[in-house]
Amino acid sequence: MTKKYHLITLGCQMNEHDSEVISALVENMGYLAVQTPDDADLIIINTCAVRKKPEDKVASLLGKFAALKIEKPDLIIAVGGGMSQQEDAAKYLKNRFPYLDLIFGTHALSRLPDLINEAGSRRNTIIEIDESYADREGLPVAHSGGFKAWLPVIYGCDNYCSYCIVPYVRGRERSRAMTDIIAEAGKLASQGYIELTLLGQNVNSYGQDLPGQVTFSELLAELNQIEGLERIRFMTSHPKDLSTDLIETVKNGEKICEHFHLPVQSGSNRILEAMNRRYTREHYLELVNSINRNVPGVSITSDIIVGFPGEEEEDFLSTVDLLEKARFDNAFSFLYSPRINTAASELADTLTHAEKENRLQRLNQVQHRISKEINENLAGQTVELLVEGESKANSEIQSGRTRTNKLVHFKSNKDLTGKLVRVKITEVRTWNLIGEIDHAPWQFQPK
Ligand code: 5AD
Numbered sequence: 142m143t144k145k146y147h148l149i150t151l152g153c154q155m156n157e158h159d160s161e162v163i164s165a166l167v168e169n170m171g172y173l174a175v176q177t178p179d180d181a182d183l184i185i186i187n188t189c190a191v192r193k194k195p196e197d198k199v200a201s202l203l204g205k206f207a208a209l210k211i212e213k214p215d216l217i218i219a220v221g222g223g224m225s226q227q228e229d230a231a232k233y234l235k236n237r238f239p240y241l242d243l244i245f246g247t248h249a250l251s252r253l254p255d256l257i258n259e260a261g262s263r264r265n266t267i268i269e270i271d272e273s274y275a276d277r278e279g280l281p282v283a284h285s286g287g288f289k290a291w292l293p294v295i296y297g298c299d300n301y302c303s304y305c306i307v308p309y310v311r312g313r314e315r316s317r318a319m320t321d322i323i324a325e326a327g328k329l330a331s332q333g334y335i336e337l338t339l340l341g342q343n344v345n346s347y348g349q350d351l352p353g354q355v356t357f358s359e360l361l362a363e364l365n366q367i368e369g370l371e372r373i374r375f376m377t378s379h380p381k382d383l384s385t386d387l388i389e390t391v392k393n394g395e396k397i398c399e400h401f402h403l404p405v406q407s408g409s410n411r412i413l414e415a416m417n418r419r420y421t422r423e424h425y426l427e428l429v430n431s432i433n434r435n436v437p438g439v440s441i442t443s444d445i446i447v448g449f450p451g452e453e454e455e456d457f458l459s460t461v462d463l464l465e466k467a468r469f470d471n472a473f474s475f476l477y478s479p480r481i482n483t484a485a486s487e488l489a490d491t492l493t494h495a496e497k498e499n500r501l502q503r504l505n506q507v508q509h510r511i512s513k514e515i516n517e518n519l520a521g522q523t524v525e526l527l528v529e530g531e532s533k534a535n536s537e538i539q540s541g542r543t544r545t546n547k548l549v550h551f552k553s554n555k556d557l558t559g560k561l562v563r564v565k566i567t568e569v570r571t572w573n574l575i576g577e578i579d580h581a582p583w584q585f586q587p588k
């Protein structure tokens with residue numbers, strides 16, 4: 142009988158991509174994907190350690206799976222990803238959930254088939270967090286969408302922002318060879334993928350660890366030449382490393398989408414320094430100006446941490462002020478949560494949860510207003526969409542993304558999934574836009 146697996150992914154796009162590798166590896170072992178854990182012979186949770194919330198989710202999921210394990214003693218339960226990679230968290234998981242069969246870290250993907258086979262024939266929990274298996278070049282990928290794909294360009298992070306666990310769970314920065322990336326992009330294009338999103342914790346430092354010191358801009362310019370691709374996206378950019386070259390490349394590369402995800406984290410220089418971000422608010426705002434000046438119609442999104450240790454009301458107001466000045470298309474805001482081993486976890490938490498929540502709400506109110514105001518400028522304009530499929534709420538409505546990554550809903554009785562269409566914006570909301578298909582002849586607008 143065919144064995145079945147159920148995979149749960151928490152966290153960011155890099156984790157989603159890792160899950161595509163996990164899927165391909167277990168499918169090559171003969172497992173078939175199923176949507177519910179009840180039917181599975183193998184359950185894998187791909188965890189994230191960046192913030193506390195996804196960690197809490199892991200404990201609640203594992204608690205639920207205990208009953209399944211009693212019913213089906215041969216069921217294999219595995220936990221991978223960022224949480225597993227930390228030695229302390231791995232030990233905690235093993236002690237609290239002794240029925241866990243396998244705990245594998247972010248560096249263990251190449252060993253996963255062997256580990257699963259081993260887990261099936263052993264009674265005790267296997268822990269694999271050795272960094273020496275980190276090389277993952279050539280591992281298979283089960284791409285989850287037929288027309289857009291993730292493409293990692295650099296793994297790990299060397300920045301050690303004081304609040305962040307990523308350097309500890311994803312290791313040193315490792316750029317993939319440009320030839321490997323270009324070959325993979327070419328293959329994806331020939332298989333019909335028209336949109337690629339280049340992934341890295343800090344794409345701007347791509348190439349610095351490679352012989353010949355290629356740059357991220359050079360990589361983008363090469364990818365822009367690949368026939369068949371229509372859109373190239375990238376994330377995440379670190380403000381301290383974003384070059385004028387990159388802005389120029391986004392401006393000129395006709396396939397490169399006009400969107401920067403450029404996390405600022407705080408608008409207070411004092412807090413930025415305590416966060417070890419290595420830029421000032423002035424430098425950041427200058428970058429935003431330069432991007433806006435050079436790339437017409439660009440969108441800029443950001444991440445903000447609220448309630449970092451020592452954040453005074455004055456610091457918080459500087460962040461609100463930065464939001465007003467930078468005018469992001471959107472900003473994702475998070476309550477600070479201390480992460481084990483990080484420098485900031487040594488600092489005393491100076492705010493109550495209620496104070497942090499209050500700041501988060503005030504910040505979100507400002508950002509929601511700004512997002513809506515920016516979207517209002519799009520009313521009446523015609524934009525290009527890559528259609529992603531039916532809207533979740535209503536099957537008569539289809540949804541797509543603009544080059545600037547905004548979600549637009551429109552009516553169509555034809556399934557246009559995976560197609561590029563032109564839509565005229567008729568209604569503006571904070572989170573999305575409503576439009577109607579524009580049948581006017583296509584006028585190519587050179588950048
Ligand atoms: N607490 C809260 N938010 C965090 N982030 C990273 N580490 C923490 C933390 N300890 C946020 C940052 C980052 C995003 C991916 O997660 O804003 O840009």
Ligand code: SF4
Nearest residue numbers: 298300301302305307
């Ligand atoms: Fe974390 Fe900073 Fe690296 Fe981003 S740049 S992954 S916030 S350490």
